[in-house]
Amino acid sequence: MTAHQKNFIAGEWVDGTGITRDINPSNTGDVVGEYAKADKAQTEKAIAAAKAAFPAWARSTPQERFDALTRISVEILARKEELGRLLAREEGKTLPEGIGEVARAGQIFAFFAGEALRLMGEKGASVRPGLDVEITREPVGVVGMITPWNFPIAIPAWKIAPALCYGNAVVFKPAELVPGSAHALSEIIARSGIPAGVFNLVVGSGSVVGQTLLDHPDVAAISFTGSVQTGRKIAQACVLSNPMKKFQLEMGGKNPLVVLDDADVKVAVEVAVNGAYFSTGQRCTASSRLIVTAGIHDRFVAAMTERMKGLSVDDALKSGVHVGPVVDQSQLDQDLRYIKIGQDEGARLHWGGELLNRETPGFYLQPALFTEATNQMRIAREEIFGPVACVIRAKDYEEALAISNDTEFGLASGICTTSLKYASHYKRNSEAGMVMVNLPTAGVDYHVPFGGRKGSSYGAREQGAYAREFYTTVKTAYTFPG
Numbered sequence: 207m208t209a210h211q212k213n214f215i216a217g218e219w220v221d222g223t224g225i226t227r228d229i230n231p232s233n234t235g236d237v238v239g240e241y242a243k244a245d246k247a248q249t250e251k252a253i254a255a256a257k258a259a260f261p262a263w264a265r266s267t268p269q270e271r272f273d274a275l276t277r278i279s280v281e282i283l284a285r286k287e288e289l290g291r292l293l294a295r296e297e298g299k300t301l302p303e304g305i306g307e308v309a310r311a312g313q314i315f316a317f318f319a320g321e322a323l324r325l326m327g328e329k330g331a332s333v334r335p336g337l338d339v340e341i342t343r344e345p346v347g348v349v350g351m352i353t354p355w356n357f358p359i360a361i362p363a364w365k366i367a368p369a370l371c372y373g374n375a376v377v378f379k380p381a382e383l384v385p386g387s388a389h390a391l392s393e394i395i396a397r398s399g400i401p402a403g404v405f406n407l408v409v410g411s412g413s414v415v416g417q418t419l420l421d422h423p424d425v426a427a428i429s430f431t432g433s434v435q436t437g438r439k440i441a442q443a444c445v446l447s448n449p450m451k452k453f454q455l456e457m458g459g460k461n462p463l464v465v466l467d468d469a470d471v472k473v474a475v476e477v478a479v480n481g482a483y484f485s486t487g488q489r490c491t492a493s494s495r496l497i498v499t500a501g502i503h504d505r506f507v508a509a510m511t512e513r514m515k516g517l518s519v520d521d522a523l524k525s526g527v528h529v530g531p532v533v534d535q536s537q538l539d540q541d542l543r544y545i546k547i548g549q550d551e552g553a554r555l556h557w558g559g560e561l562l563n564r565e566t567p568g569f570y571l572q573p574a575l576f577t578e579a580t581n582q583m584r585i586a587r588e589e590i591f592g593p594v595a596c597v598i599r600a601k602d603y604e605e606a607l608a609i610s611n612d613t614e615f616g617l618a619s620g621i622c623t624t625s626l627k628y629a630s631h632y633k634r635n636s637e638a639g640m641v642m643v644n645l646p647t648a649g650v651d652y653h654v655p656f657g658g659r660k661g662s663s664y665g666a667r668e669q670g671a672y673a674r675e676f677y678t679t680v681k682t683a684y685t686f687p688g
């Protein structure tokens with residue numbers, strides 16, 4: 207077993223007060239690594255280091271920030287196979303999915319390297335004679351990042367890259383389940399030339415490290431992705447802290463995919479299988495409600511079942527595998543609990559849903575498809591976060607749209623149709639932050655905004671140039687030249 211990896215605080219690699227073990231969900235006998243766990247005092251040190259380093263970094267030139275972010279991007283992209291393997295081994299995504307996610311992280315850093323050069327202010331005339339008005343953007347300060355396990359490198363990248371780009375200092379708390387990718391990313395950032403203290407890694411639990419970030423007055427902002435339950439706690443803590451913190455929350459989804467009578471069945475099945483089951487369904491953008499109109503329903507379900515029979519569910523690192531394991535025992539228990547709930551509610555478990563034995567001990571679950579579900583059932587209303595989807599029959603487009611919007615979430619939505627009229631209508635009327643036509647609800651570009659409505663998201667959008675809303679604060683300056 208490898209020696210344990212350390213946290214990065216004030217430019218030094220430091221030991222923690224405990225150890226967390228990173229377990230491979232494809233083979234629970236395989237320990238990916240051991241990582242130092244920080245406590246409250248160490249988290250406070252990281253915050254103090256970030257606070258001390260912030261003023262100089264805030265005044266660094268766009269060229270310095272461009273250079274550092276470019277170096278990070280270049281190294282991530284050069285090592286995408288190796289890092290993708292680490293990611294697949296610790297999280298259970300398939301190897302191509304892992305490599306794809308790492309590449310996306312590298313591209314995100316490249317994008318924000320360019321953004322450092324593009325940040326401009328505005329200058330205008332005052333409504334009062336002889337005065338000038340300038341509007342500029344300044345960094346927010348120390349930003350705490352609390353990230354989930356399902357995208358161990360892309361989500362940290364899309365928070366850390368814009369934070370550094372706009373001159374903020376960072377304290378990064380990854381999910382305890384996936385410290386390996388977070389540590390590898392932190393090593394790359396540590397050698398990028400960014401001054402000591404500007405970036406800090408503190409691995410540890412949400413209740414200790416996360417809570418310390420929330421409680422500390424020197425943390426100016428929190429960027430969070432994870433469950434709705436934790437998101438609510440974070441919102442309350444940020445509002446009650448003194449001074450109040452800026453915060454953004456990216457939370458759950460119960461994303462609908464509408465399949466209309468006029469859809470190309472082959473396209474619809476590919477879109478649905480990808481959206482519902484790839485990355486083991488562990489995406490907040492996953493399509494877990496398949497809303498299918500009556501005229502295509504039976505053909506769609508039959509073709510979907512055939513396609514699902516051909517999915518290979520196995521060790522994430524094996525070639526040719528389509529669906530890797532569930533991330534851990536607790537998530538697997540949640541998936542199985544919901545499969546039972548669906549059956550008890552009267553939905554029909556049409557295909558899959560059983561535990562699978564493979565060569566190595568892992569959390570293998572056959573992707574599950576429910577039919578005869580209604581939108582009132584818990585399996586259609588609550589986020590399961592696993593390879594479980596349900597088909598809901600709709601009589602026509604209007605009913606499908608109404609069901610699609612009848613949810614407390616609003617992250618992503620999709621429609622499969624060959625009709626321009628319905629595609630356009632759906633894009634305008636779907637109550638989601640991201641709408642896809644003939645494409646899976648999951649899988650997005652890195653240079654455009656990401657986020658949702660209703661219970662899915664709170665605060666400014668992430669990714670693309672829109673990220674500057676969260677990571678900068680606006681200043682309005684008036685000058686009377688005399």
Ligand SMILES: NC(=O)C1=CN([C@@H]2O[C@H](COP(=O)(O)OP(=O)(O)OC[C@H]3O[C@@H](n4cnc5c(N)ncnc54)[C@H](OP(=O)(O)O)[C@@H]3O)[C@@H](O)[C@H]2O)C=CC1
Nearest residue numbers: 353354380381382411412416417432433436457458490591
């Ligand atoms: N929408 C999304 O993108 C995601 C949704 N989920 C949903 O959440 C469920 C549970 O997953 P899980 O990873 O446990 O999600 P959580 O919301 O519990 O965790 C997300 C992050 O928040 C941290 N955290 C937990 N509690 C606190 C707290 N009190 N204060 C500060 N930080 C905290 C976690 O730390 P740590 O875990 O290290 O203790 C982790 O880094 C999933 O089954 C799924 O339904 C999960 C991941 C992503």
Ligand SMILES: O=C(O)CCC(=O)C(=O)O
Nearest residue numbers: 488489490491648649650
């Ligand atoms: O769909 C994607 O590519 C991103 C999804 C995501 O960020 C998430 O599931 O947490």
